[in-house]
Amino acid sequence: MTPMTRRDLLRTAGAATALWTIPAFTRADDAEKAYSLPKLPYAYDALEPHIDAKTMEIHHSRHHQAYVDNLNKALTGTEWAGKRLEELLVQLDKLPEKIRTAVRNNGGGHYNHTLFWEMMSPNATKPSAPLTDAINASFRDLPAMLAQLKEGALTRFGSGWAWVMYQSDGKLKVASTGNQDNPIMDGAGTGILGIDVWEHAYYLKYQNKRADYVDAFFKVINWQFVSEFYDRLRKA
Numbered sequence: 001m002t003p004m005t006r007r008d009l010l011r012t013a014g015a016a017t018a019l020w021t022i023p024a025f026t027r028a029d030d031a032e033k034a035y036s037l038p039k040l041p042y043a044y045d046a047l048e049p050h051i052d053a054k055t056m057e058i059h060h061s062r063h064h065q066a067y068v069d070n071l072n073k074a075l076t077g078t079e080w081a082g083k084r085l086e087e088l089l090v091q092l093d094k095l096p097e098k099i100r101t102a103v104r105n106n107g108g109g110h111y112n113h114t115l116f117w118e119m120m121s122p123n124a125t126k127p128s129a130p131l132t133d134a135i136n137a138s139f140r141d142l143p144a145m146l147a148q149l150k151e152g153a154l155t156r157f158g159s160g161w162a163w164v165m166y167q168s169d170g171k172l173k174v175a176s177t178g179n180q181d182n183p184i185m186d187g188a189g190t191g192i193l194g195i196d197v198w199e200h201a202y203y204l205k206y207q208n209k210r211a212d213y214v215d216a217f218f219k220v221i222n223w224q225f226v227s228e229f230y231d232r233l234r235k236a
């Protein structure tokens with residue numbers, strides 16, 4: 001057995017802490033031990049004209065469904081089936097190598113999209129007072145935070161996500177991840193607001209104009225959900 005390096009220890013400690021502080025959004029069905037596609041909390045056309053109905057329908061019913069199906073396929077018959085998805089994503093290095101990449105990509109896809117639908121709303125909302133305080137302390141103000149988030153979304157080369165993440169020191173920070181990765185995977189933080197910058201999220205309506213899509217996304221942010229997510233983390 002190789003001795004644990006300091007880095008391993010820190011990673012393990014980080015993952016263990018993260019495990020208990022990340023709220024569960026994606027549970028497997030107890031009987032089936034399988035995940036299922038969550039119902040969209042609004043109609044496909046509810047975010048028009050900012051996010052069009054066709055994009056929402058394909059994104060939810062085909063892309064997200066495929067992540068769920070492929071995640072279930074990878075986990076079937078393994079001891080990891082039926083666990084909280086968050087539990088798998090914070091300790092990917094413990095998964096058998098045979099299924100690790102499939103769980104990372106499809107489990108990340110299921111987790112990220114489950115949050116993404118909730119992070120948008122057709123109703124006008126605004127950040128809570130505690131979240132506003134945290135935004136002001138970490139970024140100066142809300143426009144400054146959104147400017148950084150937009151920069152993160154535009155500079156992510158290829159497919160991925162830009163995030164506002166909550167860190168264990170209570171501060172908020174902007175980050176971006178490739179593919180379907182999420183900041184919880186390496187213990188950097190927990191993404192409380194995320195924007196999908198895969199082309200499938202915007203190409204039908206915005207083609208190559210990712211900046212226009214980001215501006216449109218800013219108009220449909222569900223601040224109530226983001227504020228509640230922030231609250232659950234800071235009180236954990």
Ligand code: MN3
Nearest residue numbers: 063196198201
């Ligand atoms: Mn997507």
